[in-house]
Amino acid sequence: MEFSQDDNNNLPLTKFESMLKTNHVLFFDSEEFENIIHHYLNQGKIALAKKAIKLGLEQHPTSINLKLFKVEVYVFEDKLIEADNLLSELYLLDPTNEEIFIQKANIFSKKDEHEQAIDVLKIALKLTDDVVDIYSLIGMEYLFLDRFEEAKEYFMKCLEEDIEDYSALYNIIYCFEFLNQTDEAIEYLNLFLDKNPYCEVAWHQLGKQYYYIKNYKKALAAYDFAIISDDTFVGAYLERGKVLEKLKRFEEAIENYTVTLKLDDPTSFALLRIGNCYEKLKNDELAVQYYYKTVHEDPLLDKGWIAITKYYNRKRNYQKALYYINKAINIDHENVTYWKLYSQINQRINLFEEAERGFKKTLELGNYELNTWLSRGDLLIKLGEPEAAIYNFEQAIEFYPENAEIEYRLAGAYLLVNENTKGIFHLKNALKHNEDYAFILDELFPEILNKVVVKNILKEKQ
Template identity: 50%
Template structure:
């Protein structure tokens, strides 16, 4: 059903509920109505629709599966399993039933059994992309990162633009501590998908972890070229430039980040820190103030302001600002150390 048909059916169903009347809907309409409510988190309406649908179509396996889905959503796993087993008495195994059964087994932490059901779908030659992905997730639960990675790669082969699967593959490489293999995989992937900003970004992070900063910078540049609104590569590139003491260049990148996200208090804080490193105190102070203006909960900016005023012997302001930092984050020993120093200097001055 298209979106207008679904809306018509949902409106008709809700009018029936409000009027306390009884109307007939075919099973396909009920499937769309229930799916609509589940997708929008309207569980009470979904429950009413399922109950009424099974009164009108008691043998519809699709509607029974939706009731099972509702049970799973409500974490009523045993009820879901019992109802599914009642279907299996009269229904042959198909893809949808196997997926639901695997989901139930997964919820019961029976991950190997869940994988068995998912493998049955592969044996049917059905929907390999989704099934390999689901098998990969089960292996993640089992912390078998080799098999998880293998299945995610198989899934990605069917849908190369699935960034969620790509992230899972990179995660598996990280858990296996296979940085060089991850770099090789990402380079091969980029040969086929040269404008994938996610891959360039993660490739850059892998290079940086191996202290190959030039390659990392190049990768972040390509990530930005691929999607100039993707903020993460700006941050990572600027962090490398800071690490290499190239503060003026880092400021340029952080300002480019601000052109994408004008209210990034993080970028303002970092620009202030870079200005402080090159001795431009007035600009440093201005950006620290900008940072706390846009996000007063940025404890690091309050800390930087406190240090600035301590250095300039304005102990009262230094004390006020470190108190603000501590109210936000009480777990930083250096904040308390600075607070005690300010208190001591104020006491000595008086």
């Protein structure tokens, strides 16, 4: 039994906590101790649960249920040997107690011995009248083993026993999705809804499946039924808004997102989508207002800062775009997308040193896209730092070997610093890989085209 703040059932709990404060030992029956311990474990108050177990066993030393709570705490604290030893003792006392087998399975699971856990749980199934929880535990063990078909089967058994077991329903859909069985998921949900037509969670999940296969008409109908089943279901309104955006019905999408703001605390996702819809409707004033609200609501949401930066970038208001991307970087200095945007904006307004710094930071954060290496190297050439550009391109060629765009740049940079042997080597490599990119030399290194050796090599290829 879980204690409530509003009824008399919490009297044993109040009495127990009073006893702890006064050190006066009071008597509780074993069931009261069980409820107290269960309450503390649910609340995550392990120290208090341990005190209740200790006092409970002092007053009821033969209670198997209290000893099983002790096992549960042992498992939680990774004291698996102690837990196993105590379970062995309890098994001798009560070999038909399903909880003993459940805790034994928990120990196996903790040790990543999931097959053994399943075997033990199947024994527990034969001993219990409450099969739903054990079906769920078996399903989870199969998930740990990446055996999604078996996991799905057991979660379906849960739902057959208890049609309101929504965690089982979510797990079933998770298995379908992992197995790429969208059609099967749709069929299963439709059959489930034939029997449970007012299950808003199932309608919501069905809508997501239809959305995935881009059947927006059926997705919209599913979300409509989810809302009919529960007109306060925030998730259904959000998903319905996404479908309406795909159908370019932006005013209706805004209406759905706005409903969620009234039903619950504003979410940055809804605010961002409203801003995006207003931008699609060419209502820039409202679009930017909602982008501001998005970053105010959740300063850590990168999509909000990216949206407002790209908005000003599209408007060619580069100073404002730079202002907001700098604010974003100050909040999250390790965000690769921020640094890429920072570099692109600075490059567009000819702040080449800042742009190069941004691309360098992007690389340091592990973004090794070809365009990042090329953009940074080109900026270093423009800044009159060919040696640094060479080092950059030599690193790039390790990630993209035999890439003509990098080879031409290495050829040009080496020839620029009069390392002709290396320059010729890379020029021949570049021409071998792709002659069409030879224009790179003309764009980035026009001065080297006057070198006799370069003219001769290019002439040979003509």
